[in-house]
Amino acid sequence: MAASPLTSIAVLGGGLAGAFAAARLARALPDDIALTLVDVSGADGQDLFFGTVTTPAAYNAMLGLGLGEPEIMPGTDTTFSLGTQYHWAGREWVQAFHQPLPVLAGVQFHQYAARARKPYPDFVMSVAAARRGAFAHPPEGQTTPLAELEYGYHFLPAQWAKLLTDSLPARVERAAGNVASVEAEGETLSAVVLEGGRTIKADLFIDTVGVRDRTDGDWSGGAVVHAQESLSPAQGPTGVVRTLRQKNDGWIATTPLRRGTHSLTLGSDGADGTGLTLGRREQAWVGNVLTFGLNATAASPLTPAPMSLLMRGADSLAELVPFTTEMRVEAREYNRRHRDDFDHALLFERAFHPDAHHPPRLAHKIEQFESRGALVQYDLEPFEAPDWLLLHLGMGRVPAARDVLADRVTDAQLHGQLATMRRAVETVAAKLPPAKVYHDGLLRYLGKRNG
Amino acid sequence: MGITRICILGGGTAGWMTAAALSNKYSSLGFEITLIESDAIGTVGVGEATLPHIRMFNQALGIDEAEFMRATRATFKLGIEFCDWGRLGDRYIHPFGDYGAPVDGIEFHHFWLRLLQNGHTSELDDFSYPVLAAEAGKFRMPGPDVSRIGSNFGYAYQFDSGRYAKFLRGYAESRGVTRMEGRVVEATRDQQSGGIASVTLDDGRSASADLFIDCSGFRGVLIEGELETGYEDWSRWLPCDRAQAVPCEARGPSLPYTRATAREAGWQWRIPLQHRTGNGYVYWSEYISDDDATQQLMSTLEGPATADPKQLYFKTGKRRKLWNRNVVAVGLSGGFLEPLESTSIYLIQEGITALIELFPTSADMERDAAEYNRRMDLGFDRVRDFLLLHYVATQRDDSPMWRYFREMELPDSLSEKIEAWKSRGYVQRYEHGVFLPPSWIAVMAGQGLIPQGRDRRVDARPMADVIQMTDSIAKQSHAAVASTPDHGEFLKRYGAVDPSIMDAAE
Ligand SMILES: Cc1cc2nc3c(=O)[nH]c(=O)nc-3n(C[C@H](O)[C@H](O)[C@H](O)COP(=O)(O)OP(=O)(O)OC[C@H]3O[C@@H](n4cnc5c(N)ncnc54)[C@H](O)[C@@H]3O)c2cc1C
Numbered sequence: 001m002a003a004s005p006l007t008s009i010a011v012l013g014g015g016l017a018g019a020f021a022a023a024r025l026a027r028a029l030p031d032d033i034a035l036t037l038v039d040v041s042g043a044d045g046q047d048l049f050f051g052t053v054t055t056p057a058a059y060n061a062m063l064g065l066g067l068g069e070p071e072i073m074p075g076t077d078t079t080f081s082l083g084t085q086y087h088w089a090g091r092e093w094v095q096a097f098h099q100p101l102p103v104l105a106g107v108q109f110h111q112y113a114a115r116a117r118k119p120y121p122d123f124v125m126s127v128a129a130a131r132r133g134a135f136a137h138p139p140e141g142q143t144t145p146l147a148e149l150e151y152g153y154h155f156l157p158a159q160w161a162k163l164l165t166d167s168l169p170a171r172v173e174r175a176a177g178n179v180a181s182v183e184a185e186g187e188t189l190s191a192v193v194l195e196g197g198r199t200i201k202a203d204l205f206i207d208t209v210g211v212r213d214r215t216d217g218d219w220s221g222g223a224v225v226h227a228q229e230s231l232s233p234a235q236g237p238t239g240v241v242r243t244l245r246q247k248n249d250g251w252i253a254t255t256p257l258r259r260g261t262h263s264l265t266l267g268s269d270g271a272d273g274t275g276l277t278l279g280r281r282e283q284a285w286v287g288n289v290l291t292f293g294l295n296a297t298a299a300s301p302l303t304p305a306p307m308s309l310l311m312r313g314a315d316s317l318a319e320l321v322p323f324t325t326e327m328r329v330e331a332r333e334y335n336r337r338h339r340d341d342f343d344h345a346l347l348f349e350r351a352f353h354p355d356a357h358h359p360p361r362l363a364h365k366i367e368q369f370e371s372r373g374a375l376v377q378y379d380l381e382p383f384e385a386p387d388w389l390l391l392h393l394g395m396g397r398v399p400a401a402r403d404v405l406a407d408r409v410t411d412a413q414l415h416g417q418l419a420t421m422r423r424a425v426e427t428v429a430a431k432l433p434p435a436k437v438y439h440d441g442l443l444r445y446l447g448k449r450n451g
Numbered sequence: 452m453g454i455t456r457i458c459i460l461g462g463g464t465a466g467w468m469t470a471a472a473l474s475n476k477y478s479s480l481g482f483e484i485t486l487i488e489s490d491a492i493g494t495v496g497v498g499e500a501t502l503p504h505i506r507m508f509n510q511a512l513g514i515d516e517a518e519f520m521r522a523t524r525a526t527f528k529l530g531i532e533f534c535d536w537g538r539l540g541d542r543y544i545h546p547f548g549d550y551g552a553p554v555d556g557i558e559f560h561h562f563w564l565r566l567l568q569n570g571h572t573s574e575l576d577d578f579s580y581p582v583l584a585a586e587a588g589k590f591r592m593p594g595p596d597v598s599r600i601g602s603n604f605g606y607a608y609q610f611d612s613g614r615y616a617k618f619l620r621g622y623a624e625s626r627g628v629t630r631m632e633g634r635v636v637e638a639t640r641d642q643q644s645g646g647i648a649s650v651t652l653d654d655g656r657s658a659s660a661d662l663f664i665d666c667s668g669f670r671g672v673l674i675e676g677e678l679e680t681g682y683e684d685w686s687r688w689l690p691c692d693r694a695q696a697v698p699c700e701a702r703g704p705s706l707p708y709t710r711a712t713a714r715e716a717g718w719q720w721r722i723p724l725q726h727r728t729g730n731g732y733v734y735w736s737e738y739i740s741d742d743d744a745t746q747q748l749m750s751t752l753e754g755p756a757t758a759d760p761k762q763l764y765f766k767t768g769k770r771r772k773l774w775n776r777n778v779v780a781v782g783l784s785g786g787f788l789e790p791l792e793s794t795s796i797y798l799i800q801e802g803i804t805a806l807i808e809l810f811p812t813s814a815d816m817e818r819d820a821a822e823y824n825r826r827m828d829l830g831f832d833r834v835r836d837f838l839l840l841h842y843v844a845t846q847r848d849d850s851p852m853w854r855y856f857r858e859m860e861l862p863d864s865l866s867e868k869i870e871a872w873k874s875r876g877y878v879q880r881y882e883h884g885v886f887l888p889p890s891w892i893a894v895m896a897g898q899g900l901i902p903q904g905r906d907r908r909v910d911a912r913p914m915a916d917v918i919q920m921t922d923s924i925a926k927q928s929h930a931a932v933a934s935t936p937d938h939g940e941f942l943k944r945y946g947a948v949d950p951s952i953m954d955a956a957e
Contacts, residue, residue, distance in 0.1 A: 006907075029907055029911060064556070323907060333879070374809060379883055403808075
């Protein structure tokens with residue numbers, strides 16, 4: 001078949017992934033590409049596996065879709081998140097979002113902290129705020145410690161899916177129903193027929209529901225997990241981090257949302273929870289079908305990886321929307337990014353497990369950290385050096401040696417400087433309002449503004 | 452026991468850069484740093500065009516820019532002009548800087564592609580201040596606001612490498628580096644670790660150390676001569692294996708860029724310095740004799756030669772391990788990828804940076820070496836693909852060398868990149884390694900690979916907007932160039948010109 005211009009895309013959605021992809025494409029693409037979003041019933045059945053935490057990247061991702069905090073906060077249970085407090089492997093730490101602390105005289109900050117035998121997290125603004133359950137927006141363009149506060153969101157996938165779907169412009173044609181059958185020739189899908197007879201034709205299908213079978217060899221991973229969630233009205237003070245506790249065969253996470261505390265239990269034992277097979281497709285994009293969302297990459301919500309992967313997938317898709325119906329190059333490049341993103345995220349997740357057989361790239365990271373505090377980063381990892389640093393320290397990994405260049409300052413200089421920094425962080429944190437107070441104030445303000 | 456005694460073998464660009472950087476970092480900790488060099492052997496004597504990264508290197512040493520430029524008779528460099536690469540008669544400049552700036556998060560060149568693909572004429576160069584400034588022989592420093600056209604570019608230098616080494620020698624010696632002159636004839640090994648314990652000079656003196664930096668040039672006296680580390684031969688992809696270099700008197704105004712002209716069996720460089728022009732012919736000995744190469748080189752000089760041509764031999768590739776036991780190979784001893792994009796000094800710098808970050812804390816250096824080698828291998832790989840691109844993104848088939856490249860089977864990593872560009876103007880991004888997307892765009896577009904498609908998102912704007920936006924950027928870049936001084940004038944005003952040259956000129 002000769003290549004012709006690509007003129008239509010259909011998103012087989014119904015949950016968060018479909019809504020996100022549709023919103024992204026609708027914003028980005030010219031009007032001569034027709035977009036259809038199909039609400040496939042039950043497609044959101046596994047959406048609880050997106051977890052309840054996003055990284056700070058969600059701010060720009062949502063803003064790019066026209067959804068800033070004034071749009072997101074009032075209508076949903078979304079709250080600000082400074083990260084996750086883990087009770088894990090017999091240890092406790094706050095895995096807070098943060099930018100690297102300053103490199104002084106060419107030496108990374110944590111090397112100085114190690115020399116002074118001071119806990120590195122004590123110098124991280126978002127950790128200090130998290131410990132106090134306090135929050136305020138970081139001021140822009142200033143150099144106070146508060147400006148270093150990095151935050152993501154606590155959210156409910158179903159609410160964000162609705163928010164995104166409601167914001168879709170009129171150009172997105174909508175359809176609903178179960179998929180009854182497909183019309184395909186080789187790797188090319190020409191149409192999806194819905195129950196009730198409606199036929200959806202498109203040049204490219206974004207498949208979040210699994211129209212494309214997961215044949216053997218198309219899925220790497222395999223562990224099946226089960227999850228259950230519930231929301232209970234808030235009692236007592238609410239915090240600014242998700243709290244995640246390890247249990248026998250899994251974990252339970254509680255997330256402070258606006259109307260109450262959400263809890264998510266995940267484990268391998270699946271009496272009456274929802275099941276999901278973790279892992280990823282070998283090829284997310286084959287022919288003219290791009291599998292997307294949990295249907296393509298299913299990372300554990302132990303970390304914010306599921307949302308990060310969704311956002312990255314949408315970035316890759318937006319950048320690689322084919323020019324014509326010949327889309328081999330696009331698929332290959334998308335698949336490369338898909339594999340890298342997932343595999344890098346998986347390294348981070350595996351690093352929570354001390355005794356597992358780590359893949360070589362993770363073993364190398366850990367070895368480098370444990371031998372000398374070096375942070376090895378591969379290309380464009382979803383989790384960056386500061387995330388790795390807190391995780392290593394949280395897991396109790398202690399470097400055997402440190403950078404000798406950290407010895408160039410005198411003890412007095414070192415302790416003076418560290419004390420000043422620590423004090424600055426503490427002083428700012430002490431002045432921050434409790435997260436709930438700040439959040440309520442913000443909503444009141446937005447309410448007034450919107451009349 | 453810590454690692455406190457460092458011995459650097461070699462006093463070329465690599466040796467003295469290493470000595471300067473290490474003395475800056477470690478002298479105050481009481482480390483002993485020794486550098487051994489042999490006047491009889493001398494240095495390779497080439498390597499005069501750099502990449503913008505060298506500015507960070509100099510800055511970290513606290514070097515004053517004008518003073519350094521006076522001492523090394525340096526000129527500014529905005530990029531490299533490539534002549535006759537895509538086709539005979541073609542030329543383009545690969546600048547140190549972006550084309551335009553992203554719009555709505557979409558790389559600018561896609562807007563340019565939309566113009567082209569809709570029948571408009573538009574020159575990519577009009578969106579690059581450094582290209583236009585270079586063409587006009589002009590230069591000024593980038594301003595602080597990088598969002599402005601005329602500020603989002605980088606620059607490097609073209610300098611006298613012998614003078615640079617001397618300049619850094621002064622720096623290093625004043626920070627306690629001990630220099631020994633003589634020829635290393637022997638090394639002794641540590642029985643336990645298998646590493647090198649000491650080296651002995653021809654006059655019987657010896658130097659022992661915990662860590663050896665092999666900067667001995669192509670010989671690789673320690674990394675290969677002693678440790679037999681092995682060499683990964685890349686001449687299948689980068690087959691040029693010889694060069695001749697000759698300086699000549701400069702003619703015309705001093706230009707802020709290097710030139711690389713493709714020839715039938717290799718290519719020729721032209722590097723303008725304050726006091727002379729450096730020239731060289733890099734060639735594949737299979738397809739041209741040394742005599743013919745000399746003849747071609749000498750017949751194309753712009754002014755009288757000021758020395759005899761120097762013959763150089765090399766094999767492209769890299770050491771199997773750049774760090775082996777307690778020896779780190781920095782410079783030509785570690786590998787060489789031919790000088791087409793001025794990457795050697797950059798790789799020296801990367802080596803030094805990585806060494807400092809991974810400086811060994813005990814005699815067991817295996818882990819430090821593992822990470823060092825991983826990083827450097829990636830750096831070399833990425834440079835290799837980019838260099839090879841120049842030879843294969845071409846329609847030339849007018850000589851056996853060009854036909855060889857036509858028929859070559861490319862590494863997958865490169866053929867995928869070329870295909871993604873050709874089909875939709877897509878350039879892979881990565882975080883580590885030199886040559887960001889704008890460099891790939893410069894070479895691929897400059898050598899005549901024009902994509903068929905583009906990023907679909909650029910079509911979301913009305914065409915009239917795109918025309919207006921691109922016109923306005925082109926106007927801004929031309930206006931910025933109009934108010935830029937001549938390169939020669941800027942050098943003088945900046946106090947960068949060696950006074951003895953000023954005198955001579957008057
Ligand atoms: C043709 C050509 C063109 C180039 N152009 C560029 C360019 O434009 N840009 C760029 O960045 N790079 C370029 N390079 C590379 C650049 O020249 C080198 O990377 C740079 O000069 C560093 O060389 P070096 O110090 O490793 O080796 P050398 O300059 O060879 O120095 C080796 C040192 O080791 C000493 N030595 C050797 N053996 C012994 C011994 N047994 N005992 C004691 N001392 C010993 C020598 O005396 C000397 O001091 C080019 C290279 C070539 C071949």
